[in-house]
Each structure stands twice: as structure tokens, then as C-alpha cells.
Amino acid sequence: MPTQVPLPPSYHEAGEAELKRRIEAARxxxxxxxxxLGHHYQQDDVIAFADFTGxxxxxxxxxxxxxxxEFIVFCGVHFMAESADILTAPEQQVIxxxxxxxxxxxxxxxxxxVEAAWPMLEAWAGCPVTPITYVNSxxxxxxxxGRKEGACCTSSNAKLVLEWALHxxxxxxxxxxxxxxxxxxxPDQHLGRNTAYALGWPLESMAxxxxxxxxxxxxxxxxxxxxxxxxxGHCSVHALFKPSxxxxxxxxxxxxxxxxxxxxxxxxxxxxxxxxSTEYIIRTVREAAPGTCWAVGTExxxxxRLASVHRDRTVRSLAGVQCxxxxxxxxxxxxxxxxxxxxxxxxxxxxxxxxxxxxxxxxVALDRMLSLVPSQPVSAR
Ligand code: 13P
Ligand code: SF4
Numbered sequence: 001m002p003t004q005v006p007l008p009p010s011y012h013e014a015g016e017a018e019l020k021r022r023i024e025a026a027r028x029x030x031x032x033x034x035x036x037l038g039h040h041y042q043q044d045d046v047i048a049f050a051d052f053t054g055x056x057x058x059x060x061x062x063x064x065x066x067x068x069x070e071f072i073v074f075c076g077v078h079f080m081a082e083s084a085d086i087l088t089a090p091e092q093q094v095i096x097x098x099x100x101x102x103x104x105x106x107x108x109x110x111x112x113x114v115e116a117a118w119p120m121l122e123a124w125a126g127c128p129v130t131p132i133t134y135v136n137s138x139x140x141x142x143x144x145x146g147r148k149e150g151a152c153c154t155s156s157n158a159k160l161v162l163e164w165a166l167h168x169x170x171x172x173x174x175x176x177x178x179x180x181x182x183x184x185x186x187p188d189q190h191l192g193r194n195t196a197y198a199l200g201w202p203l204e205s206m207a208x209x210x211x212x213x214x215x216x217x218x219x220x221x222x223x224x225x226x227x228x229x230x231x232x233g234h235c236s237v238h239a240l241f242k243p244s245x246x247x248x249x250x251x252x253x254x255x256x257x258x259x260x261x262x263x264x265x266x267x268x269x270x271x272x273x274x275x276x277s278t279e280y281i282i283r284t285v286r287e288a289a290p291g292t293c294w295a296v297g298t299e300x301x302x303x304x305r306l307a308s309v310h311r312d313r314t315v316r317s318l319a320g321v322q323c324x325x326x327x328x329x330x331x332x333x334x335x336x337x338x339x340x341x342x343x344x345x346x347x348x349x350x351x352x353x354x355x356x357x358x359x360x361x362x363x364v365a366l367d368r369m370l371s372l373v374p375s376q377p378v379s380a381r
Contacts, residue, residue, distance in 0.1 A: 004099040004350075011334040016045070019333040023049055026340035034343070035069035037062060037084070039076035040278040041299040041328040046075050046336060055279040056080055056135050057154040057373065060366065063087050063094075071095060071343055074352075075331045077103045081352040082139040086363050094352050095343075097335035101327045103136050105263075108233030109187030111140035113211040118148070120215060121184060124223040128181035130165040134158070134188050135369075136235075139354045139362045141186060146364035155262050156277035157373045158195040164372055182226065184209070187233030194262045194269045196228045203266075208232050238263035240323045241297040246271040249295045249318070258318065259284055260297030268297060278302060288313055299325045
């Protein structure tokens with residue numbers, strides 16, 4: 001993880017109103033040279049300054065469309081800023097306000113472990129293997145996947161990309177769904193399992209590869225029988241949601257709708273009424289009838305924002321505990337003010353830049369994904 005230099009003391013001394021004033025002034029000075037992107041899990045204070053908000057797919061697409069902006073300040077986590085750098089023109093500079101804003105799930109698939117696993121997987125699989133990586137992965141892992149003729153996916157298009165991997169990725173194999181090759185899904189075993197299951201594949205068709213075990217904890221026979229090899233990674237935030245919490249809501253006298261992100265475990269998703277990406281979660285609550293009750297299984301900032309926007313519906317976190325993404329939370333007004341003030345002073349700090357070779361192959365994997373999903377029109381928030 002890159003190191004973050006300590007902020008100058010004035011950013012710690014400034015109060016909230018002063019930081020907001022500085023951010024607003026810098027935005028005005030930078031004008032169209034600047035675009036601020038904000039992921040749905042960001043704090044309200046930060047989201048208030050975003051030119052565009054979205055889930056990781058929408059933000060990848062938006063980054064690619066910001067051809068005028070010289071500086072793209074990405075209020076999200078490191079892998080998102082890397083994706084934006086890969087998709088934007090080389091002269092555009094992507095900035096992450098706090099370089100320690102990583103993703104624990106992305107860190108669970110190190111490219112050296114993925115490369116080390118590959119020869120055994122290919123040899124034991126007995127057929128071609130297509131790698132699919134969730135965008136919550138490093139640029140290096142995306143590049144590996146691009147080189148191996150695979151693709152990226154997000155939580156909103158994982159079904160589409162898995163179907164492509166099973167049916168369309170290898171026209172040379174020409175395999176119908178029940179015959180040909182296998183898919184390795186990185187790094188989130190839960191998104192992989194939930195998606196394959198939703199496409200009609202039984203749990204027995206899936207095997208978990210544990211990078212901390214010799215041979216991934218698998219034997220040749222298990223691997224040969226499996227259709228999906230799920231990398232043993234998970235999101236530490238969504239792992240906090242449990243089947244018992246769904247059952248507790250079911251036991252309440254009033255009817256509750258349970259709506260969860262597909263990074264939750266299979267057991268939670270099976271008990272939920274609705275499963276989908278952050279964008280899907282927002283749309284579902286927005287379109288719900290007044291008076292309805294929603295227990296939502298995703299990061300707390302998004303849940304709280306939905307509750308305050310839709311006051312005529314009851315929106316609560318599915319878990320009693322605070323399910324906070326502590327790395328997303330590192331992006332705050334202080335860091336945002338600091339990167340913007342630096343730009344005004346002519347200094348680019350915290351640039352996230354992917355090297356050319358990695359960029360090329362990661363882009364191949366991202367472009368394969370983007371070619372499968374219709375591009376959404378750009379509209380400011
Ligand atoms: P979305 O793709 O739904 O925005 O999710 C990204 C993420 O990091 C969820 O944990
Ligand atoms: Fe990563 Fe989970 Fe945070 Fe999303 S919520 S950025 S998957 S740690």
C-alpha cells in the first residue's frame with residue numbers, strides 16, 4: 001500500500017466550516033479542469049462535493065467520459081482510482097485524497113499468488129480456464145486477467161460477464177454451458193458463488209481456492225469436477241451480515257423487505273428478498289411505496305443516506321452493529337481540502353498512476369467488461 005504523507009497541521013486545526021469553504025473555493029478556481037467522483041459509501045460531507053456519484057461500474061464509465069477534466073479526484077478506494085487511471089487519457093491525472101484508502105478484499109488476491117496458482121489450475125482443470133476478476137482487485141490482477149483472455153466485472157454486471165465467460169469467451173472451444181471450460185472468479189468468493197447460483201449452477205459445481213493452503217486446498221479430482229473456482233476472498237464489511245439478522249427481521253410483526261449487496265454470504269443472500277449492487281439498492285428503495293420497511297445489508301453510510309432521503313419509508317441496517325468500510329471512511333474533508341488546495345497551488349499530490357504494461361492489459365480486461373454493458377448517459381448529480 002502506498003504511504004500517505006501527514007497533512008500539514010492547518011488541515012487538522014481547521015474546523016468543518018473552514019474546510020468546506022476551502023474546498024468550495026478550490027473547486028471554483030479549478031473549474032472544468034477538475035472532476036470529483038464519489039462512491040456511494042462515502043461520507044455525506046464528501047458526497048456533497050462530488051460532481052458525480054455512483055457504484056463502481058458507473059464511476060468507471062464516468063471516468064472514461066471525463067475527457068475535459070485534467071484532474072479526476074476519486075473519493076473512493078485505491079482500486080477504483082486505478083481503474084479510473086486506466087480508463088482515462090494519459091494526460092489526465094487521477095488523485096486519491098488518502099493513499100491508504102485501500103480495500104481489504106482486493107488485498108486478498110495478490111498478483112504473485114494468482115500467478116503462482118495458474119499453472120496448477122490449468123494443468124488440473126483439464127480444459128481452458130477463463131479468469132474473471134471483480135473490479136475490487138489491483139490493477140496487477142486485472143492485467144493478469146486481461147493477458148489470460150478474461151474480463152473484469154462489477155456487482156451490477158457479474159451475471160452478464162459470467163454468462164459471457166461460459167458461452168462467449170472462447171468461441172474456439174464452442175462450449176455449451178454444460179460442456180466446456182471453467183471459470184476462476186477473483187477475489188470475492190461470495191459474489192462469485194451468488195452469481196453462479198443465480199444463473200442456475202448448483203453449489204456442488206463450485207470449489208474454493210485458498211491461496212494460503214498448498215495447492216489452494218484442492219485436489220485434482222475436485223478441480224476437475226468443479227465448473228467455478230472461487231478465490232477465497234471476501235469483504236470484511238459485508239461479512240458482518242448474518243442469516244440470524246434476516247430471521248430477526250422476519251420475526252417482527254410488521255413486514256420487512258430485506259435488501260442486500262451480493263458481497264454478502266450465500267446464506268444471507270438466499271434469505272434476502274432482493275440482492276444487488278449499490279446502485280440497485282438505491283433504485284429499489286427509491287421506487288418502494290411510502291410506508292414500507294427496508295432492512296439493508298450494505299455499508300452504513302449508504303444505509304443512513306437512504307434513511308434520511310426517504311423519510312416516508314423505514315430504512316435500517318440489517319445488522320445491529322455499525323457496518324463501516326473503514327478505508328472508504330479515510331476520505332474526509334481534510335484530505336479533500338488538502339489535495340484540492342495543492343492543485344490550486346500547482347502541485348499534484350496523491351496521483352494514482354498505473355505503469356504502461358499493467359495499464360495496457362488491465363484495460364483489455366476492463367474493456368471486455370464495458371463492451372458487454374450498455375453505457376449509461378452522463379448526468380450530474
Ligand atoms: P458497487 O459495485 O455495488 O458499488 O460495490 C463496490 C464495493 O466496493 C462494494 O463493497
Ligand atoms: Fe472493499 Fe468491502 Fe470496503 Fe467495498 S466495502 S471497498 S469491498 S472493504
